[in-house]
Amino acid sequence: MYRQTEIVTDDHKVFHEEGDSEGDLMINVGPQHPSTHGVLHLVITLHGETIVKVEPHLGYIHRSIEKMCESLSYRQFIYVTSRMDYLSSHINNHSCALCVEKGLQVEVPPRAQVIRVLMDELTRMASHQLWWGAMAMDVGALTPFFHAFRERETINEIMEETCGARLTMNYIVPGGVMYDLHPNFQKKVKDFIALFNSKIDEYDEMVTNNVIFQSRLKGVGYISKEDAVSYGCTGPTARGSDVSCDVRKLFPYEVYDKLDFHEVTATDGD
Amino acid sequence: MNNEELKIKLAELFPSASFEEGSEWLTMFTEAETWKEIAMQIRHKLAFDFLFCITCIDWKTHLTMVYHLRSTTQKHIAVIKAKLDRNDPQIATVSDIWRTAEFHEREAYDLFGVQFTDHPDLRRLFLTDEWNGYPLRKDYEDPINMIKL
Numbered sequence: 001m002y003r004q005t006e007i008v009t010d011d012h013k014v015f016h017e018e019g020d021s022e023g024d025l026m027i028n029v030g031p032q033h034p035s036t037h038g039v040l041h042l043v044i045t046l047h048g049e050t051i052v053k054v055e056p057h058l059g060y061i062h063r064s065i066e067k068m069c070e071s072l073s074y075r076q077f078i079y080v081t082s083r084m085d086y087l088s089s090h091i092n093n094h095s096c097a098l099c100v101e102k103g104l105q106v107e108v109p110p111r112a113q114v115i116r117v118l119m120d121e122l123t124r125m126a127s128h129q130l131w132w133g134a135m136a137m138d139v140g141a142l143t144p145f146f147h148a149f150r151e152r153e154t155i156n157e158i159m160e161e162t163c164g165a166r167l168t169m170n171y172i173v174p175g176g177v178m179y180d181l182h183p184n185f186q187k188k189v190k191d192f193i194a195l196f197n198s199k200i201d202e203y204d205e206m207v208t209n210n211v212i213f214q215s216r217l218k219g220v221g222y223i224s225k226e227d228a229v230s231y232g233c234t235g236p237t238a239r240g241s242d243v244s245c246d247v248r249k250l251f252p253y254e255v256y257d258k259l260d261f262h263e264v265t266a267t268d269g270d
Numbered sequence: 271m272n273n274e275e276l277k278i279k280l281a282e283l284f285p286s287a288s289f290e291e292g293s294e295w296l297t298m299f300t301e302a303e304t305w306k307e308i309a310m311q312i313r314h315k316l317a318f319d320f321l322f323c324i325t326c327i328d329w330k331t332h333l334t335m336v337y338h339l340r341s342t343t344q345k346h347i348a349v350i351k352a353k354l355d356r357n358d359p360q361i362a363t364v365s366d367i368w369r370t371a372e373f374h375e376r377e378a379y380d381l382f383g384v385q386f387t388d389h390p391d392l393r394r395l396f397l398t399d400e401w402n403g404y405p406l407r408k409d410y411e412d413p414i415n416m417i418k419l
Binding site for chain 2: 058059062064066067227229230231232234243244245250
């Protein structure tokens with residue numbers, strides 16, 4: 001039996017038929033907590049190990065980006081977007097640059113477009129490495145985290161040579177990119193791809209096929225397709241519930257319409 | 271449906287609405303009073319099931335609520351704007367139509383002061399409950415944290 005974790009308010013009638021029954025435990029998760037990965041305060045009511053009610057208290061990580069950027073120029077905004085999601089700073093820079101270019105009706109040279117897409121995809125891989133490593137760590141498996149970071153390090157070194165920074169790159173700017181690629185870039189990326197292909201089986205063995213991992217995550221937190229759309233889920237949350245929402249496929253930008261790739265969706269919803 | 275067909279359909283359903291030209295997505299202006307019926311109609315008749323953005327813009331003379339909607343089945347996008355009075359901004363909630371609106375409307379209330387009628391739980395989202403003022407408005411003053419250049 002799967003219980004949906006519903007966001008509820010004080011008015012139980014509207015959202016949730018079950019009230020607090022006896023034996024329910026109300027605990028605080030956060031704001032400082034290793035699993036929240038950034039500050040998030042949740043007041044959770046637990047019935048055994050099932051979450052019955054969640055009340056989030058948000059705002060700890062609200063950085064007033066909108067208000068702050070009212071006094072910045074468009075070029076200065078790139079530095080803020082790097083820090084919005086520091087795991088994938090190229091992607092945020094890119095989206096800001098695209099927005100400004102659309103407003104100014106500026107055409108980006110094709111080489112810059114391809115460089116941007118390359119950087120984006122490398123960042124995506126680095127971000128995903130951290131994601132699954134941290135998720136495994138949250139579930140209790142500490143070792144995969146280091147395996148994940150080993151590959152992330154390789155990507156960060158490639159980035160450092162070309163962009164000058166490992167985390168907040170500020171490389172993609174409105175109009176193109178800051179510098180051309182480093183001469184070693186091509187060789188290093190090809191070596192990395194060959195290395196990574198061989199590592200994926202290792203990750204599968206350690207994490208995906210691990211029986212503890214599967215029993216902890218299978219069927220937990222199920223969101224149906226209608227709920228995912230109604231709640232406005234995007235990204236992996238929506239794709240896990242079979243909602244096709246990859247922006248690279250729906251509204252192709254840069255050279256994505258010339259690239260051949262599959263959008264990954266799953267129907268399990270968990 | 272592309273923008274032209276969508277515009278014809280919307281003009282048919284809501285004869286009093288006006289449209290903005292020149293943007294990539296079809297933009298429709300409505301009155302705040304009629305927003306709830308419009309929302310119900312477009313949700314059910316035109317299959318706009320994905321509300322992907324709610325914002326408020328502070329033009330210094332008035333506020334504008336902006337809703338971005340997409341249809342996951344028919345792949346069209348529309349933007350709906352409703353003008354609000356600055357001194358008493360009120361608009362109907364759509365959190366019963368699109369569940370995502372609940373938190374986004376709380377944010378708009380928190381940062382702009384827009385009152386959403388019939389919202390199930392309208393209170394501040396990011397700031398503490400005792401906070402005075404609405405930070406994202408252009409006339410917000412905060413002598414401690416904001417530096418005037």
